[in-house]
Amino acid sequence: MVFTLFRPIPVKILPRSGRQQALPILGCRQTQPHQEILEKIMQIPNTNVVKAQTAVIAEFLTSKGLEASQPAILTLLAKLQVAESSVVGAAKVQADAAAENWTASAGAMTDEQYVTRGGNCCPSCGSHDISGGSITVDGRSAYQGVTCADCDAEWNDTYTLTGYDDLEGGIDKDNVDAVVADVKDRGERHGFNVDDEAQANDCVDGSAEILGLTLSDAEKKLAVRQLLE
Structure with missing residues (x-):
């Protein structure tokens, strides 16, 4: 989280002498934030943010020989938060407007302008008469060669892996957990421990049969690994 302020924010500060004075702690002009305290705030986890931020600011002030009341910090x-929301919102509106108002006379599109248009036009002339070739995957990235029929431009669309969806099949964790639990339960009742892989395989097969479950090879390996951990 980055705070960008446009004017000083006065906060009541209590010096160790007890006298009150006003100090623009995080105030700054234009886009130069107070880096020392902002860097600390940015390291705070998302849990209980307000309490953590209050503690960070209080600690920062103490290190400078100053004290501030909790209401003043809040x-x-x-x-x-208001300043950050205003600045970020204004910046986004400005960026979106710049992307939408692009013309070929401005030169080739920026990445943002190209992405805003969904990659459905030529980044050089703006034509929609484009065609793409095959997609090449390289680790967590992929690219596709694209050409424009109007200006003969050539470029690569680039893609980044962000996740997956529509997973079907695979390991049934409930079945694995049920088999492992049954093996452990039988071990406690009959007084035996699972000490090696061969024994673990036998116990997994036995519990799967007792429970009427059919495990895949991957599920058996997972169950055996859990028993030997």
């Missing part, structure tokens, strides 16, 4: 955080 007020500061609220103003930071």
Whole structure:
């Protein structure tokens, strides 16, 4: 999270002498934030953010020989959130407008302008008369050669792996857990331990038969591994 402020934010500070004074702790001009405290805030996990941010600011002030009341710090955080939301929102609107208003006279599109258009046009002339070739996968990335029939431009569309969906089949974790639990239960009742892989395989087969389950090879290997852990 990066806070970008446009004017100083006054906060009530209590010096160790007890006298109150106003200090623009995180105030800054244009886009230069107070890096020292912002870097600390950015390291805070997402859990219990407000409490953690309050503690970080209080610690920072203490290191500077200053003290601030908790209400003053919470007020500061609220103003930071409003300022951040305003700046980020304005920047996005400006970027979207710049992407939508592109013309060929401005030169080749930026990546953002090209992505805004869904990659459905030539980044050089803007024509939609384009054609793509085969997709080549390279690790977690992929690319596809594309050409434009109007200006003869050639380029590569690039893709990045972000996840997967529609998984079907595979390991049935419930069946594996049921077999492992049955083996452990029988071990406790009959007084035996699973000490090696051969014994674990026999026990897995036995429990699967007792429970009326059919495990795949991968499920058997997982069950055996869990028993030997």
